Amino acid sequence: MEITIIRTHWMSLLIKGGGISFFSPLSDSQLPEGCDWAYLPGGYPELHAKKLSANKAMRRCVKSFAAFGKVSVFIMQFMKGKWKAGERKSFDLLTPYIEVVSMGDGFTWDTENSEQDRETAQKAWEITHKKLNSGKYKMVVLDEINCVLHYNFLAKKDLIHALHNKPPDVHVVCTGRNAPRELIEIADLVTEMRCVKHPFKEQGIPAQKGIEF
Secondary structure (H helix, E strand, O other), X not given: OOOOOOOHHHHHHHHOOOOOOOOOOOOOOOOOOOOOOOOOOOOHHHHOHHHHHHOHHHHHXXXXXXXXXXXXXXXXXXXXXXXXOHHHHHHHHHOOOEEEEEOOOOOHHHHOOHHHHHXXXXXXXXXXXXXXXXXXXXXXXXXXXXXXHHOXXXXXXXXXXXXXXXXXXXXXXXXXXXXXXXXXXXXXXXXXXXXXXXXXXXXOOOOOOOOOO
């Protein structure tokens, strides 16, 4: 018996006459013919980063696909340090259409230096603000910015003002826990994830390669 899981937005495409084609970015050399949109499930790039990078034919195809769509993305990682992460390896597939900058000093409980964290966050924000208004990017992702605001490493008013005055064709994604009320009020889409069980909290299991990093 074959079971197919179709996400809600996929169903809307089918209703409008669209179609779904399945492919393997690990073994196929190109995207399905007539492809307008490609989707990889969450965690997939991190888990298969080496194999994705090794498939040079697919890498060239994906780069051409991204260039045709003319979508450029800038990602600022406010909290993550310089350690190796599968997600960064997977971003190589879309270079130069995705630019990633990691400015974090690591977890706040590792640094134990709030002033240093505040200075780092401010430097990261200065870079991000310039990228936001550069006219080069269609999407800007502020990774863990909500945590930065929660710890008061960056003034909320600075972010809110920037979002109100950004170019109208630039989409902004803010991630992290404890999003401030002011940000929620002006956002078009808000999603809240609630932890029911966690392997570290309940069992002391640390982050696993290919899953969390």
